[in-house]
Amino acid sequence: xxxxxxxxxxxxxxxxxxxxxxxxxxxxxxxxTHGVGRVIVHLDGDIVxxxxxxxxxxxxxxEKMAENRTYLQVVPLTDRLDYVGSMxxxxxxxxxxxxxxxxxVPERAEYLRVxxxxxxRIASHMMGIGASAADTGAFTxxxxxxxxxxxxxxxFERLCGARLTYNYVRPGGVSFDAPQGWTQDxxxxxxxxxxxxxxxxxxxxxxxxxxxxxxxxxxxSADDAVAWGASGPTARASGVNWDLRKHxxxxxxxxxxxxxxxxxxxxxxxxxxxxxxECVESCRIIDQAIxxxxxxxxxxxxxxxxxxxRPGEAYDHIESARGSLGVYLVxxxxxxxxxxxxxxxxxxxxxxxxxxxxxxxxxxxxxVLGSLDPVFGEVDR
Amino acid sequence: xxxDEMAALLERxxxxxxxxxxxxxxxxxxxxxxxxRAELFATAADLxxxxxxxxxxxxxxxxxxxxVLVYRLHSRSLSAAIFLKTLVPRDDAWVASLVELWxxxxxxxxxxxxxxxxxxxxxxxLRRILLPDDFVGHPLRxxxxxxxxxxxxxxx
Numbered sequence: 370x371x372x373x374x375x376x377x378x379x380x381x382x383x384x385x386x387x388x389x390x391x392x393x394x395x396x397x398x399x400x401x402t403h404g405v406g407r408v409i410v411h412l413d414g415d416i417v418x419x420x421x422x423x424x425x426x427x428x429x430x431x432e433k434m435a436e437n438r439t440y441l442q443v444v445p446l447t448d449r450l451d452y453v454g455s456m457x458x459x460x461x462x463x464x465x466x467x468x469x470x471x472x473x474v475p476e477r478a479e480y481l482r483v484x485x486x487x488x489x490r491i492a493s494h495m496m497g498i499g500a501s502a503a504d505t506g507a508f509t510x511x512x513x514x515x516x517x518x519x520x521x522x523x524x525f526e527r528l529c530g531a532r533l534t535y536n537y538v539r540p541g542g543v544s545f546d547a548p549q550g551w552t553q554d555x556x557x558x559x560x561x562x563x564x565x566x567x568x569x570x571x572x573x574x575x576x577x578x579x580x581x582x583x584x585x586x587x588x589x590s591a592d593d594a595v596a597w598g599a600s601g602p603t604a605r606a607s608g609v610n611w612d613l614r615k616h617x618x619x620x621x622x623x624x625x626x627x628x629x630x631x632x633x634x635x636x637x638x639x640x641x642x643x644x645x646x647e648c649v650e651s652c653r654i655i656d657q658a659i660x661x662x663x664x665x666x667x668x669x670x671x672x673x674x675x676x677x678x679r680p681g682e683a684y685d686h687i688e689s690a691r692g693s694l695g696v697y698l699v700x701x702x703x704x705x706x707x708x709x710x711x712x713x714x715x716x717x718x719x720x721x722x723x724x725x726x727x728x729x730x731x732x733x734x735x736x737v738l739g740s741l742d743p744v745f746g747e748v749d750r
Numbered sequence: 751x752x753x754d755e756m757a758a759l760l761e762r763x764x765x766x767x768x769x770x771x772x773x774x775x776x777x778x779x780x781x782x783x784x785x786x787r788a789e790l791f792a793t794a795a796d797l798x799x800x801x802x803x804x805x806x807x808x809x810x811x812x813x814x815x816x817x818v819l820v821y822r823l824h825s826r827s828l829s830a831a832i833f834l835k836t837l838v839p840r841d842d843a844w845v846a847s848l849v850e851l852w853x854x855x856x857x858x859x860x861x862x863x864x865x866x867x868x869x870x871x872x873x874x875x876l877r878r879i880l881l882p883d884d885f886v887g888h889p890l891r892x893x894x895x896x897x898x899x900x901x902x903x904x905x906x
Contacts, residue, residue: 424879424880425878425879425880425881425882428880428881430889432865432890433889433890437899437901593853595803595804595826596803596804596852596853596854597852597853597854598804598805598806598852598854598858611826616826616829617829617831682811683780684780684807684822684833693806695806695807695822697807697809697820697822699811707811708811708812708890710807710809710820712806712807712809712822716857716858716861717854717857717858719857720853720854720856720857749880750880
């Protein structure tokens, strides 16, 4: 991480004297390999007085670009929002389009969407906690976590031919049915992952150094989590029991039996561990979805390539790996969206950084940032 | 939420608050209420006290002579969500900031300011957030033009 000293300022101290405040520029580079972000940190000694995230380095104007493309052409754009969880943005966007245009989705497609999104949750969380572990020096854990992620990426590659930007969920269904033997391999993965998750838990969250680095760091209260609009594991680690899969159920989630993982202390440790435990719940959902799934069509037949929904607006959201991912679509009756807005959970969670980092050391700032698991593609859009 | 539940919720919210009026149809499954711009802050405060403890989304839509400000409020205790909308004239684009009620508005209002050029009165730190500070114009306005923008052919 590139760190440079910007300035040294003398500021008045509460006791009437003055102290030196050091302004340090962190980035723009890959802080915790989540994307290009930058933080301007005001330090008193080693203690963060003020941390100011500077974002927008990955702003591509995706909301503007969507206004100039047909409804189907926007799907690949949504891949580029959260590029470690592309399936989510695909799905959230398609749900909004389906609501707007009144498209029904075959049951098998809904099951496939649930399976890929739960696999994606595991892959994304492995990336998130792996990268934040690497920041704290636990590089072995990073490699172990990435090993698990790689297996999921290979499953996705067999399913739709892509490893990162899938363009898999489409309005009215999904692009491909599962290839032969795919579901068996997914079941084999979830079985192996359960064992691996116990190892990962012991290896990192049971490690005395990792506990020392993460416990009590960046504590977020439940009230703050709600007021700041935090969602996903960031809010749940603070004891906010809020998961759209459970509390605003969509697709076939009402048929699934799973628990919402809720933390107690709301510190960096709880946020990280909530993510790992959520992965095990995702395995439960995947197993149930595969056993409930029947053969059938995966796309609605007879959909025109140029969708032309009636004028109106629709909002739909799903529980992504980072939290409530919503898409707000406005149609004026033409073949292109009049306006698309992405309610990005990473953006809302990252706004908490100044609040959480204050009073900690500069080295803890990296832990706090990693524990929020921002993906800058989705923050900047 | 079923349409009936939503209609009941809308009635309950609007009955106690003369400032609010149901705005649009419920055909797309969301409850929408509108409010005059001058009364936005007071109404939002009422709604927060009524249990809408989360501000989920702040955004805007350019409708030529007006901007439509869209807020999505959410309540865990009522397990309900509503859209709050207000109209802002294009040539006098300001609206009260809701940061005092929900700090979640801090960055989201900055984003709307950045991309639409709508001023939020009372916002403690209203600066551009996604675009560079020296950027000229507000790209999500429909009249924004840039020679680098490539027009796609019209399909219909």
